[in-house]
Amino acid sequence: MNLLELQDLKTYFFTDEGVVKAVDGVSLSVGEREIVGVIGESGCGKSTMAHSLLRLIVPPGEVVQGSAVLSRKDGGTTDVFSLEPDSAELRSIRGNEISMIFQEPMTSFSPVHTIGFQISEMIGLHTDLKPAEIRDRVLELLARVGISSPEQRYDEYPHQLSGGMRQRAMIAMALGCKPRIVVADEPTTALDVTIQAQILELLKDLQEQEELSAIYITHNLGVVAEYVDRVYVMYLGRVVESASTEQLFEKPLHPYTQKLLRSVPRPGKRVDRLDVIEGSVPTPIGLPPQCGFVSRCPSALEGICDGAVPALTEVEEGHFVRCFLYDEQQEPKDDWADV
Template identity: 55%
Template sequence: MHETSINDNEEIILEVNNLKTYFKLDEGILKAVDGVDLQLKKGKTLGIVGESGSGKSVTTKAILQIVDTPGEVEGEIKFRRRKNGEIIDIGKLHSKGSEVRDIRGGEISMIFQEPMKAFSPIHTIGNQLTEAILLHDTKDEKEARKIAIDTLEKVGMSNPDQRIDQYPHELSGGMRQRAMIAMALCCNPSILIADEPTTALDVTVQAQVLDLINNLKENTGSAVIFITHDLGVIAEMADDVAVMYLGKVVEYTDVDTLFFGALHPYTQGLLQSIPSLAMINQRLESIEGTVPTPINLPKGCGFYSRCKKAKDGVCNVDDIPFVKVKEGHYVRCVLVE
């Protein structure tokens, strides 16, 4: 899918090729991620959208090699290291080895969806921030604590000198999310993965968190992978967008084309389900049905059973190829010319 390889363009810092994450269960093989291609450039934001169960979070966990057992990861995950520009395949590294642990948290960080689960409840916020800083940046505990306090201040935490010694349960939801962002940013990563960082936050705090990520990206030059099901957030945050369904990318394009020229029926359905001020006495469009469990799926398009445009004998016969429609725009649909 990629028009330029990471080997040929220094602006590209992450390239994922044919990424697969399978779980061998008693019922069969669950294909959570099934042949995903992605590319990320310095200072850019890649949005990944789709319903729950489409494989968004598992894709990013596979990049960091933190997929839960019995998940098995295959495919290329090429990453350009910050220290020397060396390109390594993270997929070939041992998930508990020293090299991938050096990258994880130090060069690629993640804001997890639920900070209350991501933080240890028996350690203070400061303990957990300084642990990461001591592992990746400095061995001086006083300096590590100062970096942690400075980072908490950067993410808009009030009274960081006091907050650093508090436990996660002593903070509000918005404060915990800021602490989670500080944890991800304290080592100045090259790539920040944000897994629905505004879930369960009220609207004002959500806007503050989004502004914070954008400002930090501009100030540090980090690239961002932003996972969400909210297309309004994608419009504000992303440069390029990958729409996922059943473990596959069904459409990949820049954010403007996504909103004004989407071609895949699933993407169109997502866009039509967004409420607008112009809708008066109109029913909101919806995509009927739910995302099926990706075990022993029939051949053809995964969206076939829910697609209003589906054609029997066309869409449900063979696996659908990912084709280039125009420069930078790819679609997985046989009905698109």
């Protein structure tokens, strides 16, 4: 059973320059105790998709289409997008059913309130615990995520903590009400490599202990390979490939996915220069109906890839790709085996 079914999400930003189609028809699902990864370059719509899920998009942005059916703790289901933005039911979902670990905790925590107060406030909103019980719960969470001297840290402000400790405190807040799904939006980007590894191991352990489901948003393929069960590759606001982690790394199909994997150093294989993806992600304003990757794709088919948007097609069981190279009318091109 899936805890979350996101279908055909479209989130647009209505600017003076035109309509920015940041997320343009994304569908994904999250099963029980499953870790789903979302990868892609900066600007591909990963974070916008996550913020849309929790209804955190503000004008000029707007969720213009889609559904997000969530399986609730009480056994019912709710389409998150059908709720009013300021409704009590939506507030009961944020932090309680779905929580989020933001990319930069320094800007996500209030600078004028202590860490303990902010985590306590969130727990108090969603539970009937008494103040003393809430404090005990916060101290337990801080200790559990590896923060030393939790009694002292409880009364400290965000700027008094190191980057790694702030991220741990953010994880403690996300787990405060025992949500069913945690969305981790590039949770280690601002940290050094050693602390990154510690945070990722902590997240993995907590996910197993709490039997959580999770969505990892990242551009770190190493994180995907080690911690994720199933992967969605995004490009220009769309999912261009989805598969199990094993399928994706064993046989990536989309030229964009292949390029991403070739850009990463591989143990035991010496190269003079890593492969790069020429160009950059186009600005999603007024784009013609064509494959979003066509301007950067070495395998583009003239008159086909630049003439329509390819559909997301199941090439093998559980492995979907949005590419004309795998259309039944075309001869599939796959040079991954030579790498």
